[in-house]
Amino acid sequence: xxxxxxxxxxxxxxxxxxxxxxxxxxxxxxxxxxxxxxxxxxxxxxxxxxxxxxxxxxxxxxxxxxxxxxxxxxxxxxxxxxxxxxxxxxxxxxxxxxxxxxxxxxxxxxxxxxxxxxxxxxxxxxxxxxxxxxxxxxxxxxxxxxxxxxxxxxxxxxxxxxxxxxxxxxxxxxxxxxxxxxxxxxxxxxxxxxxxxxxxxxxxxxxxxxxxxxxxxxxxxxxxxxxxxxxxxxxxxxxxxxxxxxxxxxxxxxxxxxxxxxxxxxxxxxxxxxxxxxxxxxxxxxxxxxxxxxxxxxxxxxxxxxxxxxxxxxxxxxxxxxxxxxxxxxxxxxxxxxxxxxxxxxxxxxxxxxxxxxxxxxxxxxxxxxxxxxxxxxxxxxxxxxxxxxxxxxxxxxxxxxxxxxxxxxxxxxxxxxxxxxxxxxxxxxxxxxxxxxxxxxxxxxxxxxxxxxxxxxxxxxxxxxxxxxxxxxxxxxxxxxxxxxxxxxxxxxxxxxxxxxxxxxxxxxxxxxxxxxxxxxxxxxxxxxxxxxxxxxxxxxxxxxxxxxxxxxxxxxxxxxxxxxxxxxxxxxxxxxxxxxxxxxxxxxx
RNA sequence: GGCCUCGUAGCUCAGUUGGAUAGAGCAACAGCCUUCUAAGCUGUGGGUCAGGGGUUCGAAUCCCUUCGGGGUCACCA
Numbered sequence: 001x002x003x004x005x006x007x008x009x010x011x012x013x014x015x016x017x018x019x020x021x022x023x024x025x026x027x028x029x030x031x032x033x034x035x036x037x038x039x040x041x042x043x044x045x046x047x048x049x050x051x052x053x054x055x056x057x058x059x060x061x062x063x064x065x066x067x068x069x070x071x072x073x074x075x076x077x078x079x080x081x082x083x084x085x086x087x088x089x090x091x092x093x094x095x096x097x098x099x100x101x102x103x104x105x106x107x108x109x110x111x112x113x114x115x116x117x118x119x120x121x122x123x124x125x126x127x128x129x130x131x132x133x134x135x136x137x138x139x140x141x142x143x144x145x146x147x148x149x150x151x152x153x154x155x156x157x158x159x160x161x162x163x164x165x166x167x168x169x170x171x172x173x174x175x176x177x178x179x180x181x182x183x184x185x186x187x188x189x190x191x192x193x194x195x196x197x198x199x200x201x202x203x204x205x206x207x208x209x210x211x212x213x214x215x216x217x218x219x220x221x222x223x224x225x226x227x228x229x230x231x232x233x234x235x236x237x238x239x240x241x242x243x244x245x246x247x248x249x250x251x252x253x254x255x256x257x258x259x260x261x262x263x264x265x266x267x268x269x270x271x272x273x274x275x276x277x278x279x280x281x282x283x284x285x286x287x288x289x290x291x292x293x294x295x296x297x298x299x300x301x302x303x304x305x306x307x308x309x310x311x312x313x314x315x316x317x318x319x320x321x322x323x324x325x326x327x328x329x330x331x332x333x334x335x336x337x338x339x340x341x342x343x344x345x346x347x348x349x350x351x352x353x354x355x356x357x358x359x360x361x362x363x364x365x366x367x368x369x370x371x372x373x374x375x376x377x378x379x380x381x382x383x384x385x386x387x388x389x390x391x392x393x394x395x396x397x398x399x400x401x402x403x404x405x406x407x408x409x410x411x412x413x414x415x416x417x418x419x420x421x422x423x424x425x426x427x428x429x430x431x432x433x434x435x436x437x438x439x440x441x442x443x444x445x446x447x448x449x450x451x452x453x454x455x456x457x458x459x460x461x462x463x464x465x466x467x468x469x470x471x472x473x474x475x476x477x478x479x480x481x482x483x484x485x486x487x488x489x490x491x492x493x494x495x496x497x498x499x500x501x502x503x504x505x506x507x508x509x510x511x512x513x514x515x516x517x518x519x520x521x522x523x524x525x526x527x528x529x530x531x532x533x534x535x536x537x538x539x540x541x542x543x544x545x546x547x548x549x550x551x552x553x554x555x556x557x558x559x560x561x562x563x564x565x566x567x568x569x570x571x572x573x574x575x576x577x578x579x580x581x582x583x584x585x586x587x588x589x590x591x
Numbered sequence: 592g593g594c595c596u597c598g599u600a601g602c603u604c605a606g607u608u609g610g611a612u613a614g615a616g617c618a619a620c621a622g623c624c625u626u627c628u629a630a631g632c633u634g635u636g637g638g639u640c641a642g643g644g645g646u647u648c649g650a651a652u653c654c655c656u657u658c659g660g661g662g663u664c665a666c667c668a
Contacts, residue, residue, distance in 0.1 A: 025608080033611065043610055045648065055648085081648085082611060123668085160668070277668095304666055313594075314664095321666040328668050357595065358663055384597085384661080421630065439630090451604070454596075456661075458603070467630055469616040470604075477630045484628050535605060538615085549623095549632045569627095591630075 002095075002515065003029045006040060006066075006085070010047075013065050020050035031512065037077055038084030039092075039512060045081045055081030092511045093499040093564070099514060100571055106517050106578050108150035115151045116343050117143050119351035120271075121158050124256045125165040126194035128263055128403035130386045130459060131353065137448050137584060138383055139351040140269045141530035144582040149525040154343055158275040158335070161253050167234035169193050170248050171227060172200040182255050188404065190259030193252050203227045266407055267441070268584050275335065281326065283334025287370070288320045296369045307366050317362050332363055340374050347377040349528070354382040354454070381528050384456035386448075407444070410465050414440030417467050418591070427590070438586045439473050440465075445585050446472025450534040470538055472585055475576060478541035479587040482573030485553055489566050500561045506547035510568055513543055517575055521582075530583060537579045544572045 007027045014022040026046050032038035044059045051058040056078055063076035063083050075086035099105045119139025122132055139155070147153050173196040182192040207225040208214065214221040222228050237245040264270070288305050291297030297307050303322035309315060320330055339348060350360060360380035367375035388401075415436040427435065443465050450470070451457050467473040503511075516536070524532040553569060556562040577587050 028608095028610070030610080036611075041611085045610070048648090080611070163668075165668085302666085306666095315594095318666050323666080325666085327666065353662095354596075355662060356668090359668090361595095382596095387661090417630075423628070423630090447603095455604085456597075460603090463617085464603080466603095466617070469630095471616080471630085473630055474616090477628080481628055481631080488627060531605090535615095538605095542615085545631060546633095548627075552627075554627045590628085 003040065003519075005072075006042070006070075009066065009070050010042065010062065013062060013069075014047065014050050017061075017065075018050050018052070022047060022050055031516075032084050034509075036079060036082075036084050037086065038075075039087050039508070040085045042083040042085065043081065044083055048081075059083035089501070089503045090499070092503060092508060092515075095515050096511050096567060096571065100567055106521055106575065107148055108518075108521075110152065111150040113151050113347065114343055114345040115146055115153050115347040115349060116156060116339050116345045117146070117153060117349045117351070118156050118158060119143075120269075121160065121352065122260065123165050124159055124161045124190075124193070124253050125169045125197045127188075127190040127259065129401045130403060130406060131401075133267070133403050133406065133444075134383060134386050134448050134457065135351055135353070136264075136267055136269050137445050138381070138453055138530060140267075141449055141533075141583045142349065142351065142381060142528060144584065145521065145524050145530055145533060148521055148582055151347075151525075154273065154345075155271045156273045156275060156339075157271040158277065158280075159253075159257075160277045162238065162249075162278040162281065164231060164235055165197070166193075166249065166252065167231045167238065168200040169196040170245075170252055171231045171234055172196040172203065173252065174248065175203075175227070175230075182258070188259045188262065189255030189257070190263075191404070192259070193256050200227065200231070263403055263407075268586075277331070280335045280338070281331045283338060284326055284330035284332070285320070285334070287333045287337055287367075288330065291319070291366075291370055294370060297366075307362075307369065309362065309365055312361075312365055314358070314361060314365070317366070319366065329359065329363060329366070332359075333366060336363070336367060336375075336378070337372075340372075345374065345377065347379060348374075349379045349381050351381045351383070354384050356380070357382055379528065381453065383453040386457045386459050389458060389460050406461070407441070409461065410444045411436050411440040413465050414443065414467070414473075423591075435588055435591060438588050439467070439476060439591065442472035442476050442580075442585045442587075443467060444472075445583060446475070446534060449530050449583050450538070452531045453529060472580075473591075475537050475541045475580065476585075476587045477591055478544055479573050479576045479580075480589060480591045481548065482544070482569045482576070483589040485548075485569050486566065486573070488554055498560055499564055500558065504551055506543070506550050507565070507568060510540075510543045510547050510572065513540055514568075514571055514575060517579070533579055533582055537576060537583075540572060540576060540579075544569075 004024075006029055007024045010027045011022050011024055014020045028043040028046065030041050030043070032041045042059070042062065044055050044062065047062075048055055048058050051061070053061070059078040059081060063073075063078060063085070066073040066085060067076055072087050072091045073085045074088045077084050117139060119142075120132065120136050122128060128136075143153055143155050173193075176199060177196065180192075182189045185192065187195065204222050204225050204227060207227060208221060211221070211224055214224060223232075234245060238249060288297060291307065292299060292305065297305050297319060300306050300322075303324075304318050305320040306316045306318050309317055317329070318327070319333070321327060326334075336348065339345065352360065357380065360378070360382075364375055364378045364380075367378070415432075418432075418436060418439065447459075447464055447466075448457060520532055520536040524530055547568070551565060553565040554562065556565055580587050
């Protein structure tokens with residue numbers, strides 16, 4: 001890495017000249033702002049305490065030293081305490097060539113660290129909504145970024161397939177379903193089951209009307225209705241392995257899984273392993289036992305097992321009910337341990353909404369207190385909710401929050417817009433359908449992934465899917481544009497050309513940015529933040545479009561310039577494709 | 592109420608291990624297609640970085656405080 005090289009050089013220079021122990025962390029090097037001349041800027045203010053000179057003198061001295069001795073700095077200028085360095089043209093030309101020749105640029109060598117990444121985590125009583133979409137896109141992209149960083153990744157999903165929620169759908173279906181199926185009704189499986197969940201709510205409401213003296217609290221009141229009691233009995237029958245109940249449960253869940261599979265496929269997400277709460281909900285009791293033996297957990301007077309986290313700034317947290325049955329955290333403890341046995345992972349990442357920040361703090365601490373070192377590798381990739389302009393999406397607000405409807409809508413917009421532009425007459429119907437898919441999903445995915453995970457997203461279905469400006473289709477378009485230029489140029493081995501004597505400003509900026517790709521890739525993994533890659537790719541596309549408009553490529557004045565610009569074009573297209581792939585976004589060759 | 596978190600242009604977002612005159616897109620307005628894809632490019636206007644205080648050569652960034660939004664504080668998941 002170049003910044004690293006410059007830092008090391010600076011550290012050595014201070015050592016030689018002033019016998020000062022400057023650390024690399026104290027040397028700040030930024031890409032030079034565009035209103036100043038230069039490629040990189042050293043901020044010298046923090047260094048003057050070592051040089052014992054004023055900022056200008058220090059910068060002057062370091063600039064001279066770099067120019068004379070580094071071999072790559074050809075010019076420098078000093079503005080206040082900022083030392084702007086310009087690197088040799090040949091340096092950037094060689095850099096581009098080096099990147100072009102390296103088929104592994106942007107793919108780090110394996111680091112032999114295992115990561116388990118859990119994402120999606122749906123309930124099986126209703127279809128996926130926009131919150132799941134953010135989760136899935138974020139989880140998938142994070143996984144791809146980690147893979148490109150050399151991690152050995154396993155993506156897993158966990159289905160919350162049991163309990164009161166699915167029982168509600170089951171009861172409503174049992175009462176009113178008359179043997180209908182997704183096939184007989186033509187409704188996608190998860191929506192079919194979700195409709196019965198909605199039906200359950202409606203029945204509760206109507207049954208409530210005839211109940212006298214009901215409590216103020218609506219949830220409490222609902223528990224008095226006959227249908228709610230049936231649902232509770234359904235849970236008990238399920239836990240008692242009642243055959244009829246289990247058969248119905250399996251049937252309804254299988255419909256849901258078929259529906260989910262379809263959505264996963266459209267979104268292009270995948271998992272290497274599925275977990276089911278029905279299989280893991282009893283796990284965790286041995287961990288509780290272990291905690292009690294190690295006297296890390298305590299049994300309270302009422303019999304509940306707790307962990308005291310008051311010293312960690314949290315509270316006492318119940319880990320096991322007083323009747324000895326497990327709760328949510330119990331099984332999460334057990335599932336974590338199970339996965340550690342299965343995978344021996346170094347990191348385990350949970351992509352879960354920020355509503356559960358507290359839960360994951362507890363989970364990690366509870367495991368760490370048992371001395372399980374692998375718990376240090378637990379990371380909660382917390383993300384904020386997706387809200388509508390009027391506030392939080394509620395499932396009963398209807399269609400706008402539904403994942404499948406949302407996807408259908410963006411595909412529709414992509415199709416309408418593409419037809420309006422009418423540039424792609426030569427494509428077959430099949431190719432066109434594929435193009436609408438690429439563009440529509442590109443718009444949706446990019447819209448969500450460009451935002452830092454911890455920030456909430458305001459999603460306005462009418463306006464959010466734009467195809468211009470800072471959007472996925474803009475980046476896709478830029479890729480298609482590089483392809484068009486390369487097609488016209490014919491096949492050529494651009495990297496074996498000699499280079500023009502001088503670099504144009506647009507060429508230089510673009511190459512500097514191309515050379516930053518691996519830094520961004522690493523940072524996105526370190527910070528668990530795919531939006532860094534998303535924003536980088538936008539900058540890359542923007543720089544290319546500027547270059548494209550300012551500098552003739554195929555009609556460049558000299559053959560050398562032409563070949564060089566084709567190489568820039570090729571590498572830009574390559575990195576856009578590569579980077580977008582990490583975000584789960586395909587790019588077309590024509591659009 | 593305790594804890595966590597967010598507040599940057601009319602709107603959606605970058606920028607936060609402290610660095611130069613805070614950047615993009617959308618929307619508005621004005622230009623650029625007989626030349627490589629105009630889903631593009633160029634320009635104009637638009638800011639008390641929620642308010643106040645502090646630390647520092649330097650603060651959108653760190654600390655304190657006030658206000659506003661969200662989350663959480665279950666033997667629910």
